Amino acid sequence: MIRTCLVALLSHWRRNPIQLFAYLAGLAIATGLWSGVQAINSEARASYDAAAATLGEGQFDRLIPRQGDAIAQETFVVLRRAGWLVSPVLDVTLNDVRVIGVDPVTSPTGLGGVTPPEGTSLFTTGPDTRLFANRNSARALGDLAQVIIDDTVAPGIAIGDIGAVQRLSGRNDLSTLVLLPEQPLVQPDLASIAPDLRLQPSQQVADVAQLTDSFHLNLTAFGLLSFAVGLFIVHSTIGLAFEQRRGMIRTIRSLGVPLRVLVGLIVVEMLALAAIGAVIGILLGYLMAALLLPDVAATLRGLYGAQVSGTLTLRPEWWLSGFLLAMLGTAFALAGRIWQVASMPLLASARPRAWVMSGAARFSAQAIVACVLLSAAAVLVIVAEGLILAFALLGCLLIGGALALPVIAARALAWIERGATRPIWQWFWADTRQQLPGLSLALMALLLAVAANVGVSTMVSSFRLTFVGFLDQRLAPELFVQAETPQESAALDAFLTREGIEALPLRSTPTQIEGQSVRLFGVRVGSTYRVSWVFLAERPQVWDDVADGAAVIVNEQLARRGNLWVGDMVEVAPTVTLPIAAVVGDYGNPQGQVVMSEALFETLHPDSYPGQYGIRTDDVTALRQRIADEVGIAKNAMIHQAAIKAASLEVFERTFTVTAALNVLTLGVAGFAILMSLLTLADLRVPQLAPVWAMGVTRRRLGGLELLRALGLAGLVFVFAIPLGLALAWVLLTLVNVEAFGWQLPMFLFPLEYLRLGAYALGAVTLAAAWPALRLIRTPPAALLKVFANER
Amino acid sequence: MLEIGSVKKSYGDGAARVPVLRGVSLELGAGQTLALTGESGSGKSTLLHIAAGLEAPDSGAVRVLGQDLTAMDDSARATFRRTEIALVFQQFNLIPSLSVAANISFQAALSGRVDQPYIDRLVQALGLADHMKKYPEALSGGQQQRVAIARALAAKPKLMLADEPTGNLDEQTADAVLDQMLELVSLSDASLLVVTHSPKIAARMGRTLHLAGGQVV
């Protein structure tokens, strides 16, 4: 009995391969997008974890030099012998690999969690130069050192004994000292032992994982959205398959198969198919992640300096989560249908009802849920603080908007219908309204996809516009020169003064302000600053006050985190408190900044010297040559502004390569959902169309009307999607971004971009609707006649 | 074989309550045939459904092969229906995604007793031999009806219930169909209950009962 039943159930798919394809593809796409995004995220997180384990960054306080980047080895010994328990770290770059030297004996993390193979010592007490690194880093290092492959070492990093790294890099000093968590009872003042060093508390070391959180949250949001779109497809396919099999189910039951057995078989059948779809999806997700990961890795490296492996490993956390989500989503969609089957009287009509009947009651329930969600979103806009709530707000907005769509569409159609005078159009609008429930899931999927596209393209374009403006402002000088030593700096300054070239020397030092780790800048106020800097908020005579040492400029990150704004006082040094004259936008940088006059900076930090010069010139190449010749600064310490600009833009382009790819995918998925819904509805609609045909409307005309209907509905969706997408963008820019990065992006509108998106969406729908319409045109008259010949 | 005693059945609630059967009794022994006639809405189909265990009566007894259908749970009733009863519906209720051949042997296969030579003979007799590989949608109404009858006969039931089995058939085919049904009755001592409008068919049955207003008259 079971085998016979199963054959009958499965024969449905053989006769309806498109439905089977829709079911499997819907699941595969949902699972694929979700697990692909998760794969990228988990790969990145694994890399951060490895980095944290390797470097211990963010876990321990450090002693760092007040100026420069070297600590004499003798200072380490002096500190230890004074009772300061520190461990030396030498941090160098060789062949683009960050090579970290540590002393495993005193390091709080040993050799960064590396466990050497049997018979290998961590120490290199002889002349050898043994390092530990993953495969890629080992390849990059080449013959430079003897590298032992260890995949637990973070990407882009090689770690080894400090002695080995000193030998490799030709150095005899250290970079930083890690302060061990446990210190002895009695210690002399740090200032009396090592006045050149400064304590940098661990929490103020920018934590890579934290910085990149928002990026991953963005990805996760898109993954979830895509998953929802995919599940819409699954849901509607399951619904359709059940409707079409009502007759079969009734027949099988009347022929004596108990309900329990039948339900059990259906569950097994649908879940087995779902599992196949999910597995295909995981493979797709793997492919997608593998394709996108290099770009993601490049983005993270460029934006945050975070090293992420460019290669993908199959981790259970993402493929399992994708699989489980797919199965749960299917089970959820299935449960309602199973309940329907179980409660369906044996002798109920076998004719597919195509959801159409249940309209009114479900619509009002849906309207209520939509209202509740949208109200919740409104409340969250006012009270939401923190990333989680911001994302909850996004969820309420999107789902509420999606649920509201069919309700609003029905109202709109009823309104249009009243205005129609010709019978054919009255029928057309009434028929469209009647089809809404059947199409609503696909339309919601389209809405979400278009809204996400509108939102993301607004965000991306706003970001780009703001960022390019920011680059123009910050990179106004044509040439940037890096001075390695005070002597070099002084010589350059003398040269520029002698030649009468406008120079913008920049002194900077890390410091603590308002409990935050902040970079303090000393600038020589000149025309370039006055002309090119644009502020988010300012008071009159900003630069005059700054030049007089009577005020400072802070960046937005510091202002928002410290809850400061123009006019507030800020303690820039223990003895100096100054008002904020202006707040400046600062993008792509997580750290707070304070800008003050060169003179004031010098009195606060007398040992400092300008390490960077921005130089105005019309002839970059010639000036570069002269500085190299006359001041003796290496050419590679001089950077052409355009190069920095290009590099910075490149970083942002890459960020959005990933989001753009996801956008295209979601739109494709939505188009697919429409196609599937229309195709499956097409069969059910033959009885509805037959009377119209019989009354003299040609099949060609009917097909055209069907196409028109799809386009009309898509247009409606698009009109609805724009405000939803803009709301999405607003939340992303003003809430999520501030929470994640500490700065707010001004929102710009791009109507042409939206029109283009609308055209894409209509194009996708046209493509999706064309096939069912064509099938209708080609339906043989006999098939239409059959409607009258017998009850199906 | 089939005993129906004082069966009552109505649809709807309260004021909208419509009585369909108002205490119908009938008996059908092994090897006997019975025609049930009556106007549309006289309750013929409902009585047939109740006899098949597809619907439960409001009151009264339904016994098939000495067993009380109303006392069984859904699962037991389904099993009983699968093994002992065959139905020919007014709507043909074929499985659209199965071929004609698979449809014909479906019920027999459900209870695991496919008699292929017998099925082959049925197919020949009912003139379906050329259509075995087709799907139901490609058949005419009459052909579909014959497939449904073949499916019921192939299951070799002890009780066969048919609702207008020849409604869509020409006279010659209808005769062939009836021949096959009657042959089943005579060969396996089965019982046959046919709901029909046709006096000609009723005439070939052993007895005729006429239903009117939910009662036997």
Add this chain to the structure above:
Amino acid sequence: MNARLFFLLCLWPLAAMAQGFSGLGSEADAEFTNPAPDPAFNFPADHGPHPEYRIEWWYLTATLEDADGTPYGLQWTLFRTALAPGERDGWASPQIWFAHAAVTTPDTHLATERFARGGIGQAGVEAAPFRAWIDEWVLKGPDFDTLILTAQGPDFAYDMALTAQGPLVFHGQDGYSVKSAEGQASYYYSQPFFDITGTLTLPDGEVAVSGQAWLDREWSSQPLSETQTGWDWFSLSFDAGTKLMGFQLRQTDGTTFSSATWIAADGTTTPYADGAFTARPLGETQVAGRSLPTRWQVTLPERGVDVTVNAMNRDAWMDLSIHYWEGPVDITGSHTGRGYLEMTGYE
């Protein structure tokens, strides 16, 4: 007492794994110098390090008392272990230093440790003037008889002065101390006659204390015999002015290998070979999840010694990278006095 050195060598790979740096013993053992009988010590040079030997220590324990008569114990140990024989400058040095410091009171036991690489000046020992140091911990003085001693951890510190009241004493055969029937041995001498005074800084405040200290010097290159699982080591100072150093190495078959030195009040020594000295557990205590004998019956019949040795604080567990029990003891029975007990291998 060179047993503890050998035991450390055995444990070292394990302890080192726990510490995150393993494979210390990878360089060939054969290059290390082994102790030989009939040693000729050369002082003060031999107070300094012997980098040709695999392991070495400067091991000081003291029994103390404050003005109220409350007893205390103190430990300060500097270990040297070599990955390869010899010394090189800078990080290339094969010498690793580590140190343990502990203070025991009747109800608490505080212990801490330090680590350092040789060759860079973070830790080391110089013979004359004598100076042993790791980080800010030091044991130093113009000579080996007059020393100051400091160490500190997150929750305690001490600052002591030591003055020797007697000569150095040599264990085994003139300082050649045999550790097993197979002949494993070390060089081993002590200064057991220190008077010690100073200040303990404890969580409850500073305490002025004075008492007796015992400094052991030992170095070797040979591991324990494979059949030896751990040792129990006693340094006992009797009220009569005599002293007894005795240890037993526990063997896998349940037997022991023992050795002892009887030290007269004037510093003259009598060595006792395997079997003369016995130590028998009388009571076990649950410490750090294991059962340890913290009461012993100790005998040396040839000297009429039959005493009960009782831990002053049973929780003197050294919960460091290398685990062992080390703490002050009280002596009752045929002789009375105070001393130190070390127990290893109770894993």
